[in-house]
Amino acid sequence: MTRTLPALLATVLAFSGVSAPVLAQQAQPLDRIAAIVDEDVILQSELQRAVSNIKNQYAGREAQLPPDAVLERQVLERLVLVKLQVARAEGSGVRVGDEELNHAINSIAQQNGTNLDGLRQRLAQDGIGFADFRNSVREEITTQRLRQSFAQSRISVSEGEVDAALAQQSANDVQYHLAHILVALPDGASAEQINTGQSKIDGIKALLDKGELDFAAAAVRYSDSPNALEGGDLGWRSVDEIPNAFTSQLQTLKAGDVLGPIRGPSGFQLLKLVEVRNSSQGAAQTVTELHARHILVRVTDQLDEAAAKARIETLRARIAGGADFQDVAKESSDDANSRGQGGDLGWFPADAFGPDFGRQVESVSDGGVTAPFRTDAGWHIVQRVATRQTDVGDDNRRAQIRETIGRRKLEDEYNRFLQELRGDAYVSFRSGDRAENTADSPQQP
The missing domain is CATH 3.10.50.40 (Chitinase A; domain 3)
Structure with missing residues (x-):
């Protein structure tokens, strides 16, 4: 997602149909239409709630806001653009499934220092219906997806533009x-x-x-x-x-x-x-890079956890007994990408294959071989070849x-x-x- 989740939450609360506390207490027997947008509508209650949320954001700075009629027009224009973007995105096949939506809402809760129940309580305290909030998050993600698709199809940056900007930046x-x-x-x-x-x-x-x-x-x-x-x-x-x-x-x-x-x-x-x-x-930016070889034994339907661990321990014992690491990797590693090179992974940043992998490699000296360890890919042993400091600033x-x-x-x-x-x-x-x-x-x- 192109925006941070706290920013997403702020946008959702400001420009959506979710309600503000004062308006939530107001009974409206008949909801009028504020605008017709192609085949959709914006209700007067949606507009009033969005305006109220903007005024809440400007609490203490009300002098910066225009007269109510002008503010309503600005907010209504923003709501119109949201409707149009959602319609265009959905017409292009963009869909936000429930699983993705649930993940986004859980992340919003975590970014705001709470869990899903805590977020529900906060919304309830502010008079915001959770179903309305979910729909607003879905719309916001949908418009972000449209923007991303637009960028991928229409925006490109040449190396010449980067070179020119670098020269200008240095000056x-x-x-x-x-x-x-x-x-x-x-x-x-x-x-x-x-x-x-x-x-x-x-x-x-x-x-x-x-x-x-x-x-x-x-x-x-x-x-x-x-x-x-x-x-x-x-x-x-x-x-x-x-x-x-x-x-x-x-x-x-x-x-x-x-x-x-x-x-x-x-x-x-x-x-x-x-x-x-x-x-x-x-400023110069340096990172530690590692050069290593590895042997992988995967856990499969034919080779369960215990058998895979026993096999990697046997391979580790062979190497400790004098067998060449590269030869054993060519014979026995389940990593098809590196097996032909004797398990050679080349140079990589310490966190390239996850923090656990990097810590294991850093725990031995050049030429040393790690004890067997488990990752999501399976059981590994790794031989560290060398380390270096690399300037990645450019x-x-x-x-x-x-x-x-x-x-x-x-x-x-x-x-x-x-x-x-x-x-x-x-x-x-x-x-x-x-x-x-x-x-x-x-x-x-």
């Missing part, structure tokens, strides 16, 4: 904590749409310059980005995670400054530099940079995908008994 080894406000434009935006977007972003910037709103409050109120309700917070970014249009200008800013408006691939953006810190990605840095470039590309591409998904859908907001046009953008400043 500017810092990280930036950023927040942004996006005024989205559709692909192929008309001149009128561009002018409207430009006017809106200029109006937001004017409010910020006058001090009438702080940046987080403006993001919550006006941003079209999926993270608007988080105040537009983008977290910490290294240089390779930031679009080239911003990187050179960021170096001239100090904490608290706002850059823009800048026209980007998704629309007009304002970018705030929250703070700066030095990056430690350039490989790790390349892997990290490849991941961060991919994450930046995914963010841009997936946001455009969501805009297309939203634009192609039939969505009708309801206000009382009156259908409301959804083509309007969020409230203009």
Whole structure:
């Protein structure tokens, strides 16, 4: 899963049909429809519960929230996107089975320092139905799966991009904590749409310059980005995670400054530099690697546990008596991958085959042979050949940079995908008994 489970829990509680304590006590004899989304609906009670959860998250910071009508529209748009993503994922064959769902919920409980019963109690105390919670977790996992599929099919990072980012990182080894406000434009935006977007972003910037709103409050109120309700917070970014249009200008800013408006691939953006810190990605990273040979005896229907253990002990005795380890491995090992090489496993990190295997190898000196020990694969004896310290910093840095470039590309591409998904859908907001046009953008400043 692309997000941590605590983050998953927070998202589920904020944007779902699970109820907040106050609303759970309110009787609603007739639940109205807040929005029609293709063949699905969002109920007014779902919207009210999601809004209440957002307000609970902003307890003590209510001034950052927009007026209720604007907040409801932002939350309703987020709920619409959830419905559309779940429908698209399910239409593509994505299914989250009960076993996977149960595992995810158990992991959520563990990450929050409790067990399943404790999680049930916590939800009950907050007025949240467990069945609703399960359904919300299922939806969140489904949307994550859609995002992963999107990344695998559309996002690639070349070695040249990694090389260029490495060179740039070595020249500017810092990280930036950023927040942004996006005024989205559709692909192929008309001149009128561009002018409207430009006017809106200029109006937001004017409010910020006058001090009438702080940046987080403006993001919550006006941003079209999926993270608007988080105040537009983008977290910490290294240089390779930031679009080239911003990187050179960021170096001239100090904490608290706002850059823009800048026209980007998704629309007009304002970018705030929250703070700066030095990056430690350039530090050397060494690991201990082992070179070893092994002999494996598997436990099978024909060879039970006791017989397998007796056999490995016999092989160990032969080697202790002077037999060559490699010859015995070629004759007797059940590991088809290494048997032809005399059991040679090559160089590997100590934890490559699990912690127990590595500890056994580390317990003997070069040339020594371990006592028989058991793993999930069967019974082993291992001969340690040598050890070495290897600098894996460059490989790790390349892997990290490849991941961060991919994450930046995914963010841009997936946001455009969501805009297309939203634009192609039939969505009708309801206000009382009156259908409301959804083509309007969020409230203009």
